[in-house]
Amino acid sequence: MDTILRHSENRKSAPRRGRFADFIRSSQLRHAAAYVLITFVGLLLLNLYAPMAIRNLLFSSQRTAMTDKAQLMAASFSSYEHLDAETVREVVHSVNDLHTTRLLVTDPDGRCLYDSQTTGSAEGKLTLFPEIAEALSGTDVVYTRYKNDLFTSKAAMPLMAYNRLIGAIYLLENDRDQAELLSSLQKTLFWISVGIEALIILLSMLFSMLFSKRMRNVLQSVQRLDDGDYSVRLPSRGNDEVARLGKAFNDLAQRLKQSEDVRKQFVSNASHELKTPLASIKLLADSILQNEMDEATTKEFVSDIGNEADRLTRLSAKLLELTRLDSSPAEERQAVAVAPVAERVLRMLLPQARKQGVTLDLVCGPAETVLASEDDLYQVLFNLVENGVKYNRPDGFVRMTAETGPDAVTIRVEDSGYGIPNEAKPHIFERFYRVDKARSRKAGGAGLGLSIVHDMVLRNRGSVTVEDRPGGGTCFVLTLPTPAAEREETP
Secondary structure, rough: HHEEEEEEEHHHHHHHHHHHHHHOOOOOHHHHHHHHHHHHHHHHHHHHHHHHHHHHHHHHHHHHHHHHHHHHHHHHOOOOOOOOHHHOOOOOOOHOOOOEEEEEEEEOEEEHHHOOOOOOOOOOOOOOOOOHHHHHOOOOOOEEEEEEOOEEEEEEEEEEEEEEEEEEEEEEEHHHHHHHHHHHHHHHHHHHHHHHHHHHHHHHHHOOOOOOHHHHHHHHHHHHOOOOOOOOOOOOOOOOOHHHHHHHHHHHHHHHHHHHHHHHHHHHHHHHHHHHHHHHHEEEEHHHHHOOOOOHHHHHHHHHHHHHHHHHHHHHHHHHHHHHHHOOOOOOOEEHHHHHHHHHHHHHHHHHHHOOOOOEEEEOOOOOOEEOHHHHHHHHHHHHHHHHHHOOOOOOOOOEEEEEOOOEEEEEEEEOOOOOOOHHHHHHOOOOOOOOHHHHHHOOOOOHHHHHHHHHHOOOEEEEEEEOOOOOOEEEEEEOHHHHHHHHOOO
């Protein structure tokens, strides 16, 4: 039982591990990591630069304050030609509190005359501070340093009276308050930066996981589409890149589904159309083999077999033509005179027209020229005229006219046949569609001729429509561009 439970848990955890591995390998995680790294470097520089800038500002402020205090004390002694301990003490006490940690005044020899520090006072002793030595040499000394959470500022300045050195002054100030303020600011900035970086990492991981989940759905849908599931759809809410990708994917899936439905319908119709003549041939052949027939009956059956074979040949040729139109690129278009092609079509169909008592008529001058493939134009006109002959009345006619317009040639193929019902007109260019199935089968039609016409006309950048002919019958209107119109459109 424990083994079964472990296997079950392993199966449940496997998808999670797979999703986690996909997330780790995702580009969005790399983008998030780069963003986190950039923000980390920015915050690191902020933590280094901001305290440094504040410290330098405090240094400048401290140096200025110490300089002002030293100059104030030096000015207080400028009227004395000689300094002694009593005089110095009186002058120091007369000046307002300078808020310094320590104040020393020396004579020109460096002996301390006054020390504000009572414990360990240097009064009466030689002071060997480097700052005092520099001041006695005539140099002003001011500097500030920050160490161990403490600002230490020192200033030393010579005391001059009537351009004569009478001593030196030394100031020391330890400022722990501002040092603690700077330290607190550094800590606060550090923890704020840590919080911001943690929030950025959390949000980056969250957004990366959400984006990766959406992209994983896209990839899974693509896989299902590749497996033949054309019903799969992606949510397309919003207007970001993934939503637009979802809309494009849904449009593609819809078109593929339509194409697959058309393909299945085409295969079904083609199979049905091929099965009918094959069944007739088999039935006729079995009848000849199983029954004793006289010579006339046998010839009649063999003739029927030949007719069905011809029908199979025509159907196979049309199926191959449709396959060629679907798979091969359009042939190079060139200037083609309509009249010679139309005359050749009528010559080919004249025997069939005479057999059915149909008159063929052509009204076309030598100037009508279209930009198209000559083979495509021939096949289009042949199919239209052939249909006009097949589905015509006895003593009827088929008339073809061509007229050049501003940028296209309009070819009209009219017949005096039975016409096409209005409800059938939207479907006549669909493959295997028949207006009258019984009449079409009798005439040997498979419902592919007009579909070939439609596809060929579109390949040559033209259009074809159907309308009723006044007085009865049908009129197909074919429009193809002229070479001059094509040249005007080309930049």
